[in-house]
Amino acid sequence: MSKERLIYLPLGGAGEIGMNAYVYGWGKPGHERLILVDLGVTFPDMDTTPGVNLIMPDISYLKERADRLEAIFITHAHEDHVGAVGLLWPELRAPVHARAFTGHLAQLKLEEAGHSADAVNIVGAWPEAVEAGPFRVSFLPISHSIPESAGLVIETPAGRIVHTGDFKLDPKPGVGEGWDPALWRKATEGRVRALVCDSTNVFSPHPGRSEADLVEPIAKLVAEVPHMMVATTFASNVARVKTLAEAGHAAGREVCLLGRAMRRMIEAAIRTGVIADFPRTITPEDARDLPRERLMLIVTGSQGERRAASAQLARGGPYLGLQMAEGDTFLFSSKTIPGNERGVGRVHNAFSEMGVDVVAEDDRYHVSGHANRPDLETMHALVDPEVVIPMHGEHRHLREHVKLAEANGRAALLVVNGAMADLSGAKARIVEHVDADRVYLDGNVLIGALDGVVRDRIRLALNGHVIVNVILEDDEPLGEPWVETFGLAETGRSGAPLAEVLEADLGQFLMRAERKTLRNDDSLEKDLKRIVRKTAENEIGHKPEITIVVSRLEG
């Protein structure tokens, strides 16, 4: 019989920045006991996923082996790590382990999806550990842009794995535990089989900066603002929200939080003891009555999201009774995530049109939550693993991370979504490939990325839609064909309405068509489509999507 093995299989997160889901297993091939680390979402865009609500990893591999799944571990509460717990947990039904703040938010996700929050088990930091089949897992605190982020120390029969989670090396992150190299050294000392490591900022050449570096610049900016001060950042960046709020108070302003996600995060942080001393805030109702120079709003929407508070304020009207005005200042205490530039630009320009002074993309007021290139090298050196396995990156990040490790004389292995690595041999290597695509939450339905539904929507958006209605009685046309167009120019080259030109051409065809053509649904539809395509291309230069509706009556 084959020997037991230790496997690593990313189902999401190794090939994108988003929807993290990493599987580890131990046992004989096909009989491994499994654990899952993180279960996140990624966000749709108009280019590739119009109309989609959320994107999640395809966890078919785990569903089919749910009886072998011992536990789910969530490293931290960012949506790309915890966002799919509410939707996908019912397909797995394994216990969910997390630290208090993360666990609290995972519980809310489960409850919102209509499930009991009992599946979530709150775990203390290392050296506390969870036994999960052949695995023993501890949460090792590390700094990131959200409180209570943790790496995982995973003890396995084939040796120890260190899974960093998202991290940066920040000794003073403002809220939550700072980077503690002594703690990490102690918890990871001895042989480490593999370091599975965040790759997000591998292209950033300089050491990362501390959240603490922002306190003074932000305080200075807020103190100098003449009218209303409004700032946005990620709702989950509790330390940043706190820094902003404290700057507001120091400048004699009352602070009002706008946006459900932000209030929810602060509440979660207070309830779980992550922060004890969040500055006093007031409600939008109370804020309305204050002179604007005494007011500071901290709002959601740092990525220009259309429904968030920043975009609402950018529309110009009152939002919850509050309204921007000329002379106000708006601070993006954030970085625009690649792909969101247009949305952020829209908000920025809208504020500019109102005469609001916007401060954006200014390093004085934002630091990244991820380890830069030299910080990754520090982590490699500290953990000193037998192999480095990059995760949390697009292919280019993973590959660059491999090259970085190899340049320092370390073994490294590039493992993308769906590739299963065997970590138990002398040399880690890919041994299998499983399907690891994407699943879309579309409205309230889960659909596969390859189902063609979204592809059809993209085709409608690019090409428009022509609907042809033909009625046949005893295989003879009854009346004229009727055409409706959707998303196409009304008139084209001939100057006549497109629908009428199409109707005329189709009518002519039907009049002349032989009975055997009219009798055969497939060939009739093919002929009608050919005529629509040709006429549309000639009239308007578009090849539309076409739906032919043929109704057959018997006389």
Add this chain to the structure above:
Amino acid sequence: MSKERLIYLPLGGAGEIGMNAYVYGWGKPGHERLILVDLGVTFPDMDTTPGVNLIMPDISYLKERADRLEAIFITHAHEDHVGAVGLLWPELRAPVHARAFTGHLAQLKLEEAGHSADAVNIVGAWPEAVEAGPFRVSFLPISHSIPESAGLVIETPAGRIVHTGDFKLDPKPGVGEGWDPALWRKATEGRVRALVCDSTNVFSPHPGRSEADLVEPIAKLVAEVPHMMVATTFASNVARVKTLAEAGHAAGREVCLLGRAMRRMIEAAIRTGVIADFPRTITPEDARDLPRERLMLIVTGSQGERRAASAQLARGGPYLGLQMAEGDTFLFSSKTIPGNERGVGRVHNAFSEMGVDVVAEDDRYHVSGHANRPDLETMHALVDPEVVIPMHGEHRHLREHVKLAEANGRAALLVVNGAMADLSGAKARIVEHVDADRVYLDGNVLIGALDGVVRDRIRLALNGHVIVNVILEDDEPLGEPWVETFGLAETGRSGAPLAEVLEADLGQFLMRAERKTLRNDDSLEKDLKRIVRKTAENEIGHKPEITIVVSRLEG
């Protein structure tokens, strides 16, 4: 009678980076003689303009006054300045003036659109001048990222206007004239009524760098590459293409240009004498036979455009017989324009998957073509105008540029697309507003941005499409309703096919409907749509676009 006035009216470019079109006029209000500076396009995106081919300014204002349009001046040959000449010139039919390289490319645009190239008049540099009604216009050479870029010195009865065009202050731009402050001082000395000035890089705090700074780093990179070298940049950046080609030759490589736009630009530069000494190139056919370490490709597609050479190579198969392989190097000698990050990322990741080493977003291998903040201040000081009018920017850039001028004690005026400024009074001010929206080339049809055609396509992409077919005979349903869905999940909450659930609900309604409902087209359609919306929302959580086709027969 009212007095004569000097007007400035941007129809495009003052509120976006793209589709530049600036009108100047002199005369009594409503009777001004007009000139147009630039006539460019902007490019569509999936977010806001799916399926659109090109975006152009709405020049209705000029069309209605074409008899008063004296001339069109093109400052340089970038698509956002010359791209609409082929499509829109027929609506204006005024002479087009440009320098040789720009004019040659404008002629090609006209010919491709089926018009004579005779409208284009080639003009030498300042002090040569074109008389155009009350205006006297000279082309004043300035450095930019394309050869023969020019500012315009526009002499008017109300004083001189300096229109910078796109520019940077580069004394050594590689190809074409360098920044020559003595020339500019001489040509603009004395009273300048207004400086109409590029705003693109107003947020870039440091002085711009020279094209010449790239020569050594690029040569060094190319010399060190072990296998095939491939580089991309803007096709129109002739100086960069030349620098890349020379680096290739210096490293003992043969150079092959891939992409129609790039070959066309180099040909235009050679034909018009802009470059005399472009390095020898070989054809793709010849390139195939060379060992890859002796080859350098220079290719189009620096913005990840799907049809350009870089994206074709990124697909992995052979393109014109050439194919990327592990160990090759790909250089983006370019910067990603905001909004194109996803496309560029796709190309980058595809190369990464092939084992190609990609160099991207590296300042050593790219400089911007636009003047940075301190360079703008240099230009303001040199020309010393009575008023600074920012152009070529989104609203945020224009506003920041106004603030920059004002901070230095200068008068400045923010003029956006459609706002008409009177420059003849003591103080420049906005006096009128005209419609200045956008026009889309959609297939081969020009449609207005507000026509709703593209909005319908976006709705189809977000919501999908349901088509309902109902036949009534003598106001009674004949058979069952028939439903087709497009871009929607096939099955929803109930587990039954969505189309069947819709058909059942609609069938029930029709069976029970009163004759007066069935008789009235409007109320019947309204009722049917309501049922589709409700059922679809319940089944799949989407509210689709709906087309109801009711056919009425008489028995």
